[in-house]
Amino acid sequence: MSNTTALKVALVGNPNCGKTALFNLLTGARQKVANYAGVTVERKVGTATLKSGRTVSVVDLPGAYSLTPSTPDEAVTRDVVLGRRADEAAPDAIVAVVDATNLPMNLRLVLELKRLGRPMLLSLNMADVARARGLQIDVARLSAELGMPVVETVAVQSQGHAALLAQLEQQSQWPTAPAVTSEAPSPIELQREVRRILAVAAPTAMQFKRFNHRLDAVVMHPVAGLALLALLLFLMFQAVFSWAALPMDAIKAATEAAGAWLTTHMADGPLRSLLVDGVIAGAGGVLVFLPQILILFFFILLLEDSGYLPRAAFLLDTVMGKVGLSGRAFIPLLSSFACAIPGIMATRTIPNWRDRLATIMVAPLMTCSARLPVYALLISAFIPERHIGPFNLQGLTLFGLYVAGVLSAMVVAWALKRVWTKSSYQPLMLELPPYRWPGLRNLAIGLWERARIFITRVGTIIFSLTVLLWFLSTYPAPPDGATGAAIQYSLAGQLGQLLQHVFAPIGFNWQISIALVPGLAAREVAVGALGTVYALSGGGEVADALLPVIAQQWSLATAYSLIAWFVFAPQCLSTLAVVKRETNSWRYPLLMAAYLFALAYAASFVTYRVALWLGS
Ligand SMILES: Nc1nc2c(ncn2[C@@H]2O[C@H](COP(=O)(O)OP(=O)(O)OP(=O)(O)O)[C@@H](O)[C@H]2O)c(=O)[nH]1
Numbered sequence: 120m121s122n123t124t125a126l127k128v129a130l131v132g133n134p135n136c137g138k139t140a141l142f143n144l145l146t147g148a149r150q151k152v153a154n155y156a157g158v159t160v161e162r163k164v165g166t167a168t169l170k171s172g173r174t175v176s177v178v179d180l181p182g183a184y185s186l187t188p189s190t191p192d193e194a195v196t197r198d199v200v201l202g203r204r205a206d207e208a209a210p211d212a213i214v215a216v217v218d219a220t221n222l223p224m225n226l227r228l229v230l231e232l233k234r235l236g237r238p239m240l241l242s243l244n245m246a247d248v249a250r251a252r253g254l255q256i257d258v259a260r261l262s263a264e265l266g267m268p269v270v271e272t273v274a275v276q277s278q279g280h281a282a283l284l285a286q287l288e289q290q291s292q293w294p295t296a297p298a299v300t301s302e303a304p305s306p307i308e309l310q311r312e313v314r315r316i317l318a319v320a321a322p323t324a325m326q327f328k329r330f331n332h333r334l335d336a337v338v339m340h341p342v343a344g345l346a347l348l349a350l351l352l353f354l355m356f357q358a359v360f361s362w363a364a365l366p367m368d369a370i371k372a373a374t375e376a377a378g379a380w381l382t383t384h385m386a387d388g389p390l391r392s393l394l395v396d397g398v399i400a401g402a403g404g405v406l407v408f409l410p411q412i413l414i415l416f417f418f419i420l421l422l423e424d425s426g427y428l429p430r431a432a433f434l435l436d437t438v439m440g441k442v443g444l445s446g447r448a449f450i451p452l453l454s455s456f457a458c459a460i461p462g463i464m465a466t467r468t469i470p471n472w473r474d475r476l477a478t479i480m481v482a483p484l485m486t487c488s489a490r491l492p493v494y495a496l497l498i499s500a501f502i503p504e505r506h507i508g509p510f511n512l513q514g515l516t517l518f519g520l521y522v523a524g525v526l527s528a529m530v531v532a533w534a535l536k537r538v539w540t541k542s543s544y545q546p547l548m549l550e551l552p553p554y555r556w557p558g559l560r561n562l563a564i565g566l567w568e569r570a571r572i573f574i575t576r577v578g579t580i581i582f583s584l585t586v587l588l589w590f591l592s593t594y595p596a597p598p599d600g601a602t603g604a605a606i607q608y609s610l611a612g613q614l615g616q617l618l619q620h621v622f623a624p625i626g627f628n629w630q631i632s633i634a635l636v637p638g639l640a641a642r643e644v645a646v647g648a649l650g651t652v653y654a655l656s657g658g659g660e661v662a663d664a665l666l667p668v669i670a671q672q673w674s675l676a677t678a679y680s681l682i683a684w685f686v687f688a689p690q691c692l693s694t695l696a697v698v699k700r701e702t703n704s705w706r707y708p709l710l711m712a713a714y715l716f717a718l719a720y721a722a723s724f725v726t727y728r729v730a731l732w733l734g735s
């Protein structure tokens with residue numbers, strides 16, 4: 120069916136009412152859903168297909184409390200709804216999504232939207248929770264009061280959007296209230312109208328109950344709460360090492376077998392070397408870390424979907440305030456554990472520009488998942504698999520590295536505050552979502568997305584860079600009668616020796632120096648690159664043995680120094696590109712790269728010297 124004039128509807132509502140979950144259900148998309156406000160910061164478009172075969176274009180928007188924005192992400196919502204964006208017409212109809220358990224708050228925006236005089240429908244989302252709490256909502260009455268169709272939805276059940284789909288089918292019949300152009304009503308007037316409507320349509324909705332206060336007494340307790348937070352994070356890093364061992368061994372065995380098979384079944388020559396030393400040792404060597412990444416995200420997703428995260432933000436708010444970060448920075452910084460890029464984009468929920476900039480500048484110090492392969496490799500090679508009481512030393516070290524990232528972010532933020540004489544501390548205002556059991560569907564979508572992103576990276580950027588590195592490390596071939604490993608005569612080998620002048624003071628050998636260059640594009644590439652470089656210098660053995668090789672050839676001091684380097688170094692061009700986009704200037708990405716490289720070099724230098732001095 121042709122749909123040149125496909126119907127376009129926008130999902131509009133308060134933060135955390137389930138717009139994105141509904142969007143995913145309608146369009147089959149896999150956008151991020153989590154139990155806190157401010158998850159979506161950009162508009163996303165998808166297509167829903169109705170029973171009749173008709174298609175509807177659906178726009179998911181950042182949550183907004185009102186059409187008068189106080190943050191950049193809310194401004195996106197206003198601009199899309201009002202059709203103020205140059206590249207996009209206003210939506211034909213509005214689906215106002217509300218959290219049915221919090222109507223007194225959510226209906227205000229609905230009344231504001233209604234004044235626009237557009238075809239509109241109300242989706243009472245979280246109908247399951249509302250029912251479980253015994254909230255009685257007279258849907259017909261509510262519909263009559265508001266003058267728009269009202270449907271109940273449950274965005275976390277596979278058929279939870281059936282009523283909405285049926286209404287979309289007959290969208291042309293949605294009534295349109297006349298547009299009101301008089302001055303916008305004050306919040307108090309809006310609230311009065313909401314009360315009036317609820318008094319007749321859902322009287323029980325006005326009795327606002329707090330359900331979670333008993334749990335919160337512990338979770339948000341200044342001492343017990345912090346202890347719980349530390350324990351949770353700690354368990355998470357333990358699991359990254361102890362649970363991942365089995366699947367990692369399986370992947371390693373498979374790539375090793377592939378390498379061995381190629382070595383016996385192919386004639387020796389450049390193509391075999393490209394496959395074994397380039398592709399398998401390089402990209403294959405990075406793939407091994409998939410289980411650890413998934414375990415880390417399994418925990419992060421659980422914390423996100425349960426409603427725990429904003430509580431942790433409150434716990435840490437005073438600490439963050441002391442170093443000059445806004446409490447709102449917590450969630451962007453936490454997202455940066457996945458990757459600094461969504462983290463930096465999530466800073467759009469911070470209203471104050473200085474606060475936002477400070478958060479952007481420290482976001483790359485949070486340990487992103489691309490560092491995990493590097494850390495895991497170095498930890499497995501150099502930290503013994505020993506148990507201290509119930510703790511495993513490798514997990515403990517990883518935990519320490521994450522803490523190091525966080526602490527350095529605090530120090531840098533504090534220094535920035537000094538330089539910029541920032542605005543005074545503003546206490547955190549953030550809605551606490553109710554606790555929820557994490558949904559299996561969300562969990563599955565979240566893990567699947569992480570796996571997909573990682574495998575795509577391995578298959579594209581990591582693969583191409585290791586292949587490129589293989590060429591640079593193989594050609595030109597060594598001159599006749601050359602003695603050392605062939606790679607030393609190659610372009611990459613020569614570059615590595617040149618760079619070594621810069622890196623020798625911090626203990627890096629030429630192999631590491633080479634690996635750092637492609638690793639600038641993306642951190643994990645450094646692992647793949649080390650695999651390729653050592654496979655080529657080793658002379659023909661099966662490639663996958665990077666771990667024992669570095670364990671044997673590097674001094675402990677070198678290993679620690681390289682770890683310190685990766686805590687700080689801005690080895691990620693995409694992050695710098697996003698900073699350029701978000702700040703609209705080259706100044707901040709350049710400043711960021713400069714300060715991070717300086718920190719990395721200094722930290723590695725100190726680490727290396729101290730380690731040597733201690734006799735490692
Ligand atoms: N029980 C239940 N949970 C829901 C329902 N809809 C959404 N959720 C949960 O509510 C939380 C918020 O969902 P999102 O879809 O991220 O909310 P959003 O409106 O897009 O939030 P922002 O992007 O921050 O504005 C998640 O934990 C969802 O799993 C529902 O109908 N029932």
Ligand SMILES: [Mg+2]
Pocket residue numbers: 138139140151158159180181182
């Ligand atoms: Mg959303």
